[in-house]
Amino acid sequence: MSTNARNLKNIFKPTNSKFYWLRIKINGVLHRESLRTTSQSVAAKKAKGRITELRGLAEAGELDWTFSTGLLKFYEVLDQESSGWGAQTRKRYRTSLRQILRVIEEICEDLGHDVRTVMAAEIKVATVSEFVSRRRSDGVTISTINRDLTAFGQLMTAMRNDGWIEENPVKHFEKQ
Known part of the structure; x- marks a missing residue:
């Protein structure tokens, strides 16, 4: 052929x-x-x-540097007591990570993508902005969104530190 x-x-x-x-x-x-x-x-x-x-x-x-692979890797680190974070912080981050994955998956579906194939580097400030917008539409409080953004920021920092992305898009997102 x-x-x-x-x-x-x-x-x-x-x-x-x-x-x-x-x-x-x-x-x-x-x-x-x-x-x-x-x-x-x-x-x-x-x-x-x-x-x-x-x-x-x-x-x-x-090709393994997908967003979902990075999220899973970070989630697994949070299961370890030796991660450096306290038990309550780890619990909160895991809760936020589940919401982050759910919303990013919805965004991907709306764009005709499979979240499992979205590269970590494809998560941009616009994606973070859309995440916040959708969380607001769901009636989530600003405090919870800010906690989610903190976890999101830590997730993307871990990916940056692993060399998967150049810059953390959450840090470039400006809260209003």
């Missing part, structure tokens, strides 16, 4: 979108993302480049 034919197999156009999308499974993980083009030939070229990039990340072990 030619490379071009393979790329056409990996692109599709959802009924509710004008853009072509990439869909490929690498190491058992389905990656689906918009190619942001209405041209099939441009989509095929973009798909080829993105597939090469994703395979390179997989070979380097960087």
Whole structure:
């Protein structure tokens, strides 16, 4: 099968979108993302480049740097008494992390993404802002949102310290 034919197999156009999308499974993980083009030939070229990039990340072990993997890793650290945080702080952070994952998962679903494939580096200030907006819409108090943001900030700091992201988007979010 030619490379071009393979790329056409990996692109599709959802009924509710004008853009072509990439869909490929690498190491058992389905990656689906918009190619942001209405041209099939441009989509095929973009798909080829993105597939090469994703395979390179997989070979380097960087494809595991997903947001959900980082959240799970941080959650597991909080189970350990030797984490450096007190029992109440660890309990509060775990509660916040469950809410963070739930809301980020909703945001991803609304955008047509699977939260398991969202890279840690894709969490931006706009994502944090949307998180806060959705928590407010749920009727959550400002105090609880601030506690969630503290846990979110610690989570993203852990990812930054592990070299997964360049900057912590929670630190750049300006509370109002």
